[in-house]
Amino acid sequence: MTKFLQTLIILVPVMMLGAVVFNYLDLDGVKTVVWEPGSQSTFIHGLRPSGRVDTTLRVGSENFARLYGDPIYLSVTPPGNYQTVDVSMWIDPKDQPVVELGATVNASAGQIDLRPIVHQTIDNLKWEQTRQGDLFFLQREHVYDNLSAFLDDPPSLSEIATYHYDLPEQDLVPRDWLRGSAARQSNVSLRGFHEFVAATDGRQFEMEVMYMDMNRNPGEEPVAIRVYQDGEVVGEVKADDDGDASSSNVALERKFLRVEAPGLSPGLIKVELNAGNDVYWRVVNTNVPKMTYSSNVHIGDEVGYLDDARPVTLYTDAQHLTLFTRHAEGVQTVKVGNKEVEIAIPHERYNIENDSVGITKIVIPRGDLLVVTDGRIAFSKDAFFNPFPVKLDDRTNLDKLGVNYVVAEYKPTTSDRRWEVAETTFALANLERESATGDPTAKELEEGSYRFVISLPRVADRDASIDVKKIEMTFKRPERTLQDVLKLIFKKLE
Amino acid sequence: MDRRSVAKTLTYTSFFSWLLFVGVELAVTTSVTRVFSPHIFLLLFFVGLFWWYQSLIKKKG
Known part of the structure; x- marks a missing residue:
């Protein structure tokens, strides 16, 4: 009896070691980890920051977390080396229209691979729907038999809204985009980084700037x-600093740069004016008739350039704008269409909803203003064009904008009692791993955690929240046999 | 049954098992804790130690 008990006592940890090894090897290549509020997970490290999440809620026997801030972070230590992860979230979006889940690709560049989780505008549309793989095509009335027919002969861009989808570029550039005299911009000083798009019929693009x-x-x-063009750099010019790296508040000289981009194909080009906030772009002259800036512009002051501030007029098709100034000199009354907006306090954000559709004129009497929009911006009406469809976000009003077609890369949720179950997949090779230390070694990065982000656009503005009951992550890699494992071990030992 | 021998085996086995599993967990994070907590062996070590002590007292008594 003694010998038997002693043998049993010794065998138990041996068997447990075997279980640990077998579990770790994960021969079938599938490992599921689960996070639920109130429980500790070895792999999923909870939702943070705590000021935006309440994980102590309970209804009946169900624990859930309430998320009422944006964004919310989730660190995940993978249970080994895997290739993909399927994420399932049990959520109740309530009155939050859009929920997205992202994974960090490059933290220092702010690059996140953002995926749709819930889009209530799409879910609630009673339009004709067809699916083609991951693509969801909705049309207000039946015009096209399917998505392919739609893409072969699309309607005007203003009737189309997209979500996580880029329409293929058309071979023919609309004539309207090429009509008119060359866009010349000397009536505004832009501060810092800006980018704009223009259209070309294939001729060389030329631009001269004074900054x-x-x-x-x-x-x-x-x-x-x-x-x-098409993601490739087709023209570039650079200049070094002016030689004054102090904060002297004096511009040494006006500087001129010229860039040319030959060998273009007909279509869109994107131009980046890449510089820090000390650089003011005073004049931008191109040889194309249309140029519109993407979403945001920083209208600078004229100190050191002109004797007085000057009014700036811009044109935008944005439905939602935010205006703010960083300086007391920027306090002014801005005219947005027919509305007057009092910019009374520096650093305070003024949010405006545009009542009208189409191009709105904005007059900024004293410049020195940041304009953040969900549309495009030009500094003359003739130069304005929008070569993109409507982006379907949490505030888009499809009826107001006259949108009749939606194309989305979106998988609608399934129901599990009061919860919506949303699923998405990430390829892990593309994702960055973070380390607990500030200066990680290559090994620490290789073994670090993935950082996921739950995005709830403007959730605080609308005083909304979502509930999360469970997050399940299934890590996958190809199956392997014991032979493969032995080969791996020998390889590591070499 | 020789209680003293069983308690002694339990004590030693638990202690070295605890060391082993904590070492494995430190070397390969979450490899052990995804299955169980290694500190269960620490608990068993103290149980064994107490049992061993009890068996020594009874023998003397």
């Missing part, structure tokens, strides 16, 4: 202008 480094902040301010 000033106002040396408001310490540090060098090199400048680069890049022209892109």
Whole structure:
């Protein structure tokens, strides 16, 4: 009896070691980890920051977390080396229209691979729907038999809204985009980084700029202008700092740059004016008739350039705008269409909803204003064009905008009692791993956690929240046999 | 049954098992804790130690 008990006592940890090894090897290549509020998970490290999440809620026997801030972070230590992860979330979106889940690709560049989780606008549309793989095509009335027919002969861009989907570029550039005299912009000083799009019929693109480094902040301010087509750089010019890296508040000289981009194909080009906030772009002249800036512009002051501030007029098709100034000199009354908006306090954000559809004129009497929009911006009405469809976000009003077609890369949720179950998949090779230390070694990065982000756009503005009951992550890689494992071990030992 | 021998085996086995599993967990994070907590062996170590002590007292008594 003694011997038997002793043998049993010794065998138990041996068997447990075997279980640990077998579990770790994960021969079938599938490992599921689960996080639920109130429980500790070895792999999923909870929702943070705590000021935006309440994980102590309970209804009946169900625990759930309430998320009422944006964004919410989730660190995940993978249970080994896997290739993909399928994420399932049990959520109740309540009155939050859009919920997305992202994974960090490059934290220092702010690059996140964002995926749709819930889009209530799409879910609630009673339009004709067809699916083609991961693509969801909805039309207000039946015009096209399917998505392919729609893409072969699309309607005007203003009737189309997309969500996580880029329409294929058309071979023919609409004539309207090429009509008119060359866009010349000398009536506004833009501060810092900006980008705009233009259209070309294949001719060489040329641009001349005049800029000033106002040396408001310490540090060098090199400048680069890049022209892109189809994601490739087709033209570039650079300039070094003006030689004054102090915060002298004086521009040494006006500087001129010229960029050319030959060998273009008909279509869109994107131009980046790449510089820090000390650089003011005073003049931008191109040889194309249309140029519109993407979403946001920073209208600078004229100190050190002109004697007085000057009014700036811009044109936008945005439905939602935010205006703010960083300086007391920027306090003014801005005219947005027929509305007057009092910018009374520096650093305060003024949110405006545009009542009208189409192009709205904005007059900024004293410049020195940041304009953040959900549309495009031009500094003359003739230069305005929007070569993109409507982006379907949490505030888009499809009826108001006259949108009749939606194309979305979106998998609608399934129901599990009061919960919606949303699913998405990430390829892990593309994702960045973070380390607990500030200066990680390569090994620490290789073994670090993935950082996921739950995005709830403008959830605090609308005083909304979502409930999360469970997050399940299924890590996958190809199956392996014991032979494969032995080969791996020998390889590591070599 | 020789209680003292069983208690002694339990004590030693638990202690070295605890060391082993904590070492494995430190070397390969979550490899052990995804299955069980290694500190269960620490608990068994103290149980064994107490049992061993009890068996020594009874023998003397």
